Each structure stands twice: as C-alpha cells, then as structure tokens.
Amino acid sequence: MTGQIKCRLCLDQVYNMKNMLLFPTLSGVDLTIPESISAFFGIKVDKKDIYSKMICANCLSVIELIHMYRKKFRSHQDHLIAIVKTETEDENEKSFAEYQNVNRFL
Ligand SMILES: [Zn+2]
Secondary structure, X not given: OOOOOXXXXXXXXXXXXXXXXXXXXXXOOOOOHHHHHHHHHXXXXXXXXXXXXXXXXXXXXXXXXXXXXXHXXXXXXXXXXXXXXXXXXXXXXXHHHHHHHHHHOO
C-alpha cells in the first residue's frame, strides 16, 4: 500500500469518501455497508483487517442501487408467490366443489 487513502472496493483515490465502519448505516435498508459488501460481493470488511475502510460515493451508489433492485425483486417474488398460492387455492376449491357435486349424484 502506498499510504494514500483509497476506496476499499474500486481502489480509486477520490475526495468524496466515507468511513464505512464509523458510518455504517444506509437509509431505508436492513444491512449495514460492510454487511451489504459481504452479502453482494463476498468481500469481508473487518475492523481488524489492514485494508482501507473507506468507500467512495460511486461504490456507495452501486450498493444502494443493488439494494433498490433487491427490494424490488423480492417484492415481485412475494407478489408472484401470492398469485400462485391464490390460483392454487382457487383450483383446490374448484376441485373440491366438483368432487362434492359428483358425490351428490352418486
Ligand atoms: Zn469506490
């Protein structure tokens, strides 16, 4: 390392950086910045490691974007599961009604 402070992810040296251990939270999401980096990229940021704890605004934007899509895709999955569940329940109710109708004539 050259001693210059660089972004932990892109390794660029930019002015607009933030210490992700001192300011770990992201607004509106359930993971901290280090937790997000670990979950999305498999990179562990630990206070005991010797590497930079700084993150630049560009990389932070990427993480926020992934969070936005994560939230969106998860809500789509919940919606999809709810639709399939309703359709399956409707099918089951229909089948049961047909079963009852058939039995009535036996
Ligand atoms: Zn960066």
